[in-house]
Amino acid sequence: xxxxxxxxxxxxxxxxxxxxxxxxxxxxxxxxxxxxxxxxxxxxxxxxxxxxxxxxxxxxxxxxxxxxxxxxxxxxxxxxxxxxxxxxxxxxxxxxxxxxxxxxxxxxxxxxxxxxxxxxxxxxxxxxxxxxxxxxxxxxxxxxxxxxxxxxxxxxxxxxxxxxxxxxxxxxxxxxxxxxxxxxxxxxxxxxxxxxxxxxxxxxxxxxxxxxxxxxxxxxxxxxxxxxxxxxxxxxxxxxxxxxxxxxxxxxxxxxxxxxxxxxxxxxxxxxxxxxxxxxxxxxxxxxxxxxxxxxxxxxxxxxxxxxxxxxxxxxxxxxxxxxxxxxxxxxxxxxxxxxxxxxxxxxxxxxxxxxxxxxxxxxxxxxxxxxxxxxxxxxxxxxxxxxxxxxxxxxxxxxxxxxxxxxxxxxxxxxxxxxxxxxxxxxxxxxxxxxxxxxxxxxxxxxxxxxxxxxxxxxxxxxxxxxxxxxxxxxxxxxxxxxxxxxxxxxxxxxxxxxxxxxxxxxxxxxxxxxxxxxxxxxxxxxxxxxxxxxxxxxxxxxxxxxxxxxxxxxxxxxxxxxxxxxxxxxxxxxxxxxxxxxxxxxxxxxxxxxxxxxxxxx
Amino acid sequence: xxxxxxxxxxxxxxxxxxxxxxxxxxxxxxxxxxxxxxxxxxxxxxxxxxxxxxxxxxxxxxxxxxxxxxxxxxxxxxxxxxxxxxxxxxxxxxxxxxxxxxxxxxxxxxxxxxxxxxxxxxxxxxxxxxxxxxxxxxxxxxxxxxxxxxxxxxxxxxxxxxxxxxxxxxxxxxxxxxxxxxxxxx
Numbered sequence: 176x177x178x179x180x181x182x183x184x185x186x187x188x189x190x191x192x193x194x195x196x197x198x199x200x201x202x203x204x205x206x207x208x209x210x211x212x213x214x215x216x217x218x219x220x221x222x223x224x225x226x227x228x229x230x231x232x233x234x235x236x237x238x239x240x241x242x243x244x245x246x247x248x249x250x251x252x253x254x255x256x257x258x259x260x261x262x263x264x265x266x267x268x269x270x271x272x273x274x275x276x277x278x279x280x281x282x283x284x285x286x287x288x289x290x291x292x293x294x295x296x297x298x299x300x301x302x303x304x305x306x307x308x309x310x311x312x313x314x315x316x317x318x319x320x321x322x323x324x325x326x327x328x329x330x331x332x333x334x335x336x337x338x339x340x341x342x343x344x345x346x347x348x349x350x351x352x353x354x355x356x357x358x359x360x361x362x363x364x365x366x367x368x369x370x371x372x373x374x375x376x377x378x379x380x381x382x383x384x385x386x387x388x389x390x391x392x393x394x395x396x397x398x399x400x401x402x403x404x405x406x407x408x409x410x411x412x413x414x415x416x417x418x419x420x421x422x423x424x425x426x427x428x429x430x431x432x433x434x435x436x437x438x439x440x441x442x443x444x445x446x447x448x449x450x451x452x453x454x455x456x457x458x459x460x461x462x463x464x465x466x467x468x469x470x471x472x473x474x475x476x477x478x479x480x481x482x483x484x485x486x487x488x489x490x491x492x493x494x495x496x497x498x499x500x501x502x503x504x505x506x507x508x509x510x511x512x513x514x515x516x517x518x519x520x521x522x523x524x525x526x527x528x529x530x531x532x533x534x535x536x537x538x539x540x541x542x543x544x545x546x547x548x549x550x551x552x553x554x555x556x557x558x559x560x561x562x563x564x565x566x567x568x569x570x571x572x573x574x575x576x577x578x579x580x581x582x583x584x585x586x587x588x589x590x591x592x593x594x595x596x597x598x599x600x601x602x603x604x605x606x607x608x609x610x611x612x613x614x615x616x617x618x619x620x621x622x623x624x625x626x627x628x629x630x631x632x633x634x635x636x637x638x639x640x641x642x643x644x645x646x647x648x649x650x651x652x653x654x655x656x657x658x659x660x661x662x663x664x665x666x667x668x669x670x671x672x673x674x675x676x677x678x679x680x681x682x683x684x685x686x687x688x689x690x691x692x693x694x695x696x697x698x699x700x701x702x703x704x705x706x707x708x709x710x711x712x713x714x715x716x717x718x719x720x721x722x723x724x725x726x727x728x729x730x731x732x733x734x735x736x737x738x739x740x741x742x743x744x745x746x747x748x749x750x751x752x753x754x755x756x757x758x759x760x761x762x763x764x765x766x767x768x769x770x771x772x773x774x775x776x777x778x779x
Numbered sequence: 780x781x782x783x784x785x786x787x788x789x790x791x792x793x794x795x796x797x798x799x800x801x802x803x804x805x806x807x808x809x810x811x812x813x814x815x816x817x818x819x820x821x822x823x824x825x826x827x828x829x830x831x832x833x834x835x836x837x838x839x840x841x842x843x844x845x846x847x848x849x850x851x852x853x854x855x856x857x858x859x860x861x862x863x864x865x866x867x868x869x870x871x872x873x874x875x876x877x878x879x880x881x882x883x884x885x886x887x888x889x890x891x892x893x894x895x896x897x898x899x900x901x902x903x904x905x906x907x908x909x910x911x912x913x914x915x916x917x918x919x920x921x922x923x924x925x926x927x928x929x930x931x932x933x934x935x936x937x938x939x940x941x942x943x944x945x946x947x948x949x950x951x952x953x954x955x956x957x958x959x960x961x962x963x964x965x
Contacts, residue, residue, distance in 0.1 A: 181816065206822055207822060209822075314841070346822050347818060347843035348803070348806055348816070419843070423841075425841040426840055520866070527825055557824075
């Protein structure tokens with residue numbers, strides 16, 4: 176009997192990659208895609224596969240590494256979240272023209288909702304812009320199958336193929352059937368062909384023409400054609416679904432007793448939409464409901480918009496996740512079936528906050544002390560939660576803390592009294608997109624302080640290594656790049672490293688850095704302390720300082736409001752602060768924050 | 780394959796409490812019983828102390844998500860998580876909630892409270908609230924409804940998962956059984 180295993184969607188994708196002989200897999204972590212590469216690495220270790228897996232410095236570099244591998248004749252894949260694809264969009268557009276030699280998959284995970292992203296953008300639109308086919312899985316099991324389908328498609332037409340899972344596929348678990356892993360002998364063979372791999376504009380025109388021909392043929396490719404899920408249903412109207420909306424709709428149609436009544440088509444390849452399918456829909460049905468996330472990609476390709484009920488017609492919401500309860504209403508309305516609306520009370524949720532003992536909390540507290548009226552541009556990571564302390568004013572995209580700091584400086588520089596600017600960026604984010612911006616700030620002599628929140632890891636996405644870690648996705652030793660040396664190499668003269676846990680000293684250092692920046696130019700402070708999720712209990716014990724609340728505490732709430740440690744809260748009558756021993760990790764930082772000195776060490 | 784009715788459960792709490800761990804235990808138990816299973820999980824920023832929610836669907840389903848008023852049961856590792864997610868429950872469902880005071884009984888549903896924080900303190904294992912709650916839920920709901928698994932099934936899966944970590948295995952079983960006994964004794 177074949178083995179059935181409980182798999183996260185991302186693990187199923189990873190399993191699909193190794194089952195199909197992927198030889199090079201790269202990624203940069205980002206929710207909801209992060210677990211794909213670590214799962215590939217786990218399969219690689221367990222099955223002793225000869226392949227290259229790596230976290231790259233950013234998605235663009237990850238893309239280029241995997242793409243080069245495919246033109247040597249190895250199957251390869253790059254995975255990322257949807258906004259990561261923006262970073263990799265430059266090589267994407269060009270690679271579409273040049274094509275592939277062996278199968279190449281771009282796995283771009285979307286986040287309708289959004290649950291953990293800046294935007295709800297639809298990667299399928301990027302596929303459309305690049306003119307490459309995209310497959311849209313509805314479940315972990317189908318995502319795994321689509322890896323095989325994708326490689327076959329990529330090799331049949333010499334074209335990069337996108338797989339577009341969404342959060343509800345990536346972070347769903349399902350029992351998945353394991354197939355055998357194909358042990359492929361990897362024989363790289365790069366054949367020089369400069370007219371293609373280094374094509375000049377004249378040849379690009381030719382490649383573009385070829386690409387259009389490929390797309391026409393792919394729109395007739397049988398293996399990825401839409402499926403009619405309930406052939407027994409006959410009606411004047413039909414429903415077209417893709418991705419996880421297909422999963423919700425299948426279940427709903429059965430529950431609502433409509434399975435035998437209205438034809439349900441599942442689109443596997445939303446772009447290019449199959450030509451014959453388009454004609455069939457428009458010729459044979461009066462009204463067509465299209466349900467997809469998050470943009471109306473399928474809908475856009477159906478010419479007769481009068482027949483289509485969807486995002487363009489205003490029937491299907493264009494913003495937010497298409498939850499099953501929303502789809503239930505759509506289907507009922509479309510099929511003229513009675514629907515009793517669900518009226519849900521809005522319950523205020525608990526907002527996320529930095530962990531107890533998080534070194535970023537100490538850094539933010541110090542920043543507000545050192546430049547109380549400053550402008551605080553920040554960046555993407557756990558430290559975005561510095562918002563809670565009023566120590567984060569802007570969050571745009573990876574690396575933007577530094578570029579925006581420069582923008583604020585240039586905007587204000589001719590004012591008589593200009594604000595101090597303190598930007599924060601994580602270590603991994605600094606490597607990803609901060610370095611060019613810092614060089615630019617040096618060249619333009621931007622007078623600001625950059626605090627690099629160096630917790631020695633990529634924390635938000637599950638503690639992946641950074642280029643400074645000296646370790647890879649397989650835990651193999653790698654070279655480490657020193658952040659201070661890199662900062663100095665960017666041309667920064669003032670660069671200090673300190674531990675934010677030493678709060679008083681850290682505040683003094685930041686004040687000096689602010690002074691320096693006002694007079695001279697960019698100052699960098701590297702706030703170095705390991706992420707508390709990434710150290711062993713023994714390491715934690717080594718610096719543990721157990722604290723208690725003294726009787727002097729009058730419940731003023733300063734610590735709860737300005738420090739927001741999950742372990743500190745006011746009692747029910749709001750007369751005293753209580754310490755939650757379950758949550759406290761004994762970092763001891765709070766000893767320095769109470770204005771009445773009422774947080775004291777347990778041992779005198 | 781064993782024939783059972785389709786079942787849908789919601790497990791919720793705040794980031795860091797181990798909602799994902801017990802969701803996964805239940806899902807693996809379903810596989811042990813030869814049943815198809817789906818879960819949907821919260822990852823990313825909400826895991827930093829925000830409200831997290833898992834959906835668990837055992838039986839013949841296509842979608843990983845549970846709609847409002849469809850869940851057969853709810854395990855809330857924090858009282859506020861219960862408030863945020865009780866709308867998933869259907870009539871005649873059950874909920875076990877980690878709370879200091881016993882909440883009022885709501886019509887057509889059985890809501891049972893337990894002070895799991897206190898029990899965790901008693902067994903000197905602050906991080907085991909999730910397993911105490913799971914044990915308690917098994918004791919309470921195992922009788923009340925046609926649950927897809929027994930506490931013995933869960934213990935088997937727990938032992939399989941933690942086979943390589945004897946210390947953790949011992950404390951995890953202890954926490955699970957503490958919750959289970961509490962549920963039986965009440």
